[in-house]
Amino acid sequence: MKNIDYTMYYVTDEDLLSSNHTLETSVQDAILGGCTMIQLREKHSSTLDFYNKAVKIKAICDKYNIPLIINDRIDVALAINADGVHLGQDDMPLDIARKIMGDGKIIGISTSTLDEALIAQQGGADYVGVGAMYSTNTKTDANLTTINELTKIKNNLKIPVVAIGGINLDTIPTLKPAQIDGVAIVSAISMQEDTVSATRKLKNTFLKQYQTKGVIFDIDGTLLETMNIWDNVLLNLMNTLNISYTEYEIQKIWNMGFAELAQFSIKKFKLDMSVKEFWQLIKKLSVEEYKNSKIHLKKGAKKTA
Structure with a gap:
């Protein structure tokens, strides 16, 4: 939530x-x-x-x-x-x-x-x-x-x-x-x-009980401030498919993987597309959003070179 x-x-x-x-x-x-x-x-x-x-x-x-x-x-x-x-x-x-x-x-x-x-x-x-x-x-x-x-x-x-x-x-x-x-x-x-x-x-x-023995992370959302990009991707997805998630569903979506999101959306909105096609659409929208957005380092992250 x-x-x-x-x-x-x-x-x-x-x-x-x-x-x-x-x-x-x-x-x-x-x-x-x-x-x-x-x-x-x-x-x-x-x-x-x-x-x-x-x-x-x-x-x-x-x-x-x-x-x-x-x-x-x-x-x-x-x-x-x-x-x-x-x-x-x-x-x-x-x-x-x-x-x-x-x-x-x-x-x-x-x-x-x-x-x-x-x-x-x-x-x-x-x-x-x-x-x-x-x-x-x-x-x-x-x-x-x-x-x-x-x-x-x-x-x-x-x-x-x-x-x-x-x-x-x-x-x-x-x-x-x-x-x-x-x-x-x-x-x-x-x-x-x-x-x-x-x-x-x-x-x-x-x-x-959870002392860190090592750290594995990606830069997206960890070192780079990209949450606004994914907000826009979701908005563009809804506009493209002419669908609308509730506020509660949007909060749940951020804990879903792409496959789970695809299955949930296809079933909920009775979309005439496969999971693969849904994923390809998200990929296309995200690439466009990254290309057209200015991305900043998250607060506390610094360049080392």
Whole structure:
């Protein structure tokens, strides 16, 4: 959907806050410590109380440009224009939630098995939260998910996978085999007096699982600023074929390969062309766009000769 960093996903629980923190200071300090995403989950709040809290947390998240997800409450998410919602298996159906929220919002789904995760992906979820991985005080009724099941889910899904449930400094290293996209953390952040330091340690511990041994990249979009070119190629493609993708579809397209895009488009618009012909058209449009565009180095890239 969007370019979202799921690395360090803080899920709030006001009942578990350290005595030196309010909900607002806890969220702000978590962000300062490196948190990349916030989920407001307050199960025992009235609608008005939840709304008032959400307004305050939204202001903090907007200040630091951090996505805010609302747990369960689609009404509250819409009321404050949150970035999205997170839904459980017993919450509103995903397809209905998407109609209400719109294509531009993030919808995450709680899953514990590969089957649930595949259904969520097929239904249009933007990410899945998998767990509980370990026993936790915040989800006393949760069945535990094995590392093997988590690995299967990650290997079979194209959308981001986030582990949740009992995630802390001791359990993060056990998740390494799954090579997941991030961890959702509750008490290991909320209960800490020094939230900034605690979050930083958690994030560094997670990132150590992915220490870089080498780098392989191409210059397109890495050293060269070319995203505007590909935006134009997509626009020219739509004009040439007289088709139109929705905003949600365009966001999904950037995660597709050319063959997948071709198959998706041919089926959706009932195009009278083969995958090869579709690819040749994209190639032709992209060559023309590169020839007629002035390309700059990305910020931070420098010429060496």
